[in-house]
Amino acid sequence: MSVGDATMVEAVKLFDCRDAFSKTLEALAAEDSRVCAVVNDSLSSTKLKDFKAQFPSRFVNVGIAEQNMVGVGSGLANGGMVPYVCGASCFLTARAMEQVKVDLAYSNSNVKLCGMSSGMAYGQLGATHHSIEDLAWTRILPNLSVIVPADPDETAQAMRYSLQHVGPIFLRISRMPVRAVHPEGYKFELGKAALLRDGDDVTIVANGVLASRALDAADALAAKGIAARVLNMSSMKPFDSDAILDAARTTRGIVTVEEALTAGGLGGAVAEVLAVHHPAPMRILGVPGVFAPTGSAEFLLEHFELTATGIENAALNLLGAEA
């Protein structure tokens, strides 16, 4: 790059994390013959057409049958395979929750559950297709690790990690376009929050598609002289309580923001830690206990103020309320 290029305003590149998901799964399958994929007629929405073409004998389509799909995953793991069970998160989690609980979590099966197009990505399709309950449902289950990657690099790293991890994992993978939020050289680690930006006035904890909006909110706060720390809590379980307690001790409060119901998800996880160990002011941003209306995903994020401005306002409110 020439010196002149650096001054040019570059359009921000946006990515669909499903591409990183499917390309990484193909690479893992090429490296390890135990890797296989199970889908519920969701070949295109999981972007696994290339996987199927390359590894037809390790691709199983159970049809529109999510309960069976999760059980089949558990059986494949019993037989020594490492199945990636992939489907729209709304159907995969809600329809098959008993199988997720018993066949994966309670059994401690080595199955990787990939909930695609989570949150409100299917905005216009309505509440049947939104998956804003899945964080609460999955993170409470013993043995089940839960990862919500924020960008393609983290998606790819989380996928690579999942193959080494022995035990069930739920990966929540959005289809909403996101920009890269991690610095070059970032290393994903299960159970560790990623510090995206340091600051000692207030902490914003986000994950998934909202991580970039948290960074934008921090920019806006900086313009007002407020230094916001931004944590990407991609690892919902195990949960980095230390990073939360450090934030509670060294900043004046915590704003959580998630593309999920405000009950039981990221905000809930932070509140559980704070309530017991170090009470601190909090604001919990998300979908406040309602089924979301129809409208594009972008519209719905605006509607529920899950935007840079919404996060900024919550931080200002928290700091003002605390003063």
Place this chain on the structure above:
Amino acid sequence: METVAMLEQEGNRIRLRAMTMTNHSGLGHTGGDLSSADILATLYLGRILNVDPADPHWPERDRFILSKGHCSGAFYAALAARGFFPVEQLKTFMDPLSKLNGHPDRNKLAGVEANTGVLGHGLPIAVGAALAARMRSEPWRVFVLVGDGELQEGSNWEAAMTAQQYDLDNLVVIVDRNRIQQGDFTENTIRMDPMAPKWAAFGFAVEEVDGHDHAALLELFGRMPLQPGKPTCVIANTIKGKGVSFAENKPAWHHGVPTSEHLAAAAKELGVEVML
């Protein structure tokens, strides 16, 4: 001893042990334990299953999944008789912190392949395991024992469709057709007849057998798959509470708990002694 006679005795030992365990714990599922005892005896002690108690996680073992996980009493008695753990351990059935849960836990007990107890889970898991054998080009087989009432759970039929689609002739579904579910006879609840045509329509090769006839069970299990390229369904016609006259065909004995007097009467009828 001749194999069939030996299996008859082992089936009755499983029965009396399961009843003794239920008497000990105050909880259990006597009716189903007794209807499935001969099937379990044939699979484990008739050496149909290629398993190795000394190496329970041997990758190429046959898998047996007890989908009707509430019949854990008979299952544990069969596993102990096959040598997966000492018979002595059966005395701990449902005790606090026991490895012998009310429903089987594979992470606690050798020989258990899947955590069952919620109905309609075993067959999908069995289908997955059969697919794994296929993917790995390995010869082992998967047997899964389902209850007839259990087949009211729709997940079974989702799994049956997958078994058909993938031509899983390494899968054997055994239906314990005892005709009674928890609250009543199946036909008074949700009719399950005709059973064989259901499975045939779902693409299985089907054969019915007297689930208490060890010679017939041995012969039938010895020629799996029934048809190359198709999953097999064995409909084992059984009697709930079989072998103990006061429990036979009585819905109340689904989870009836035997008293000491019941045990003494059962021992007499079964012709075996309690060996716990």
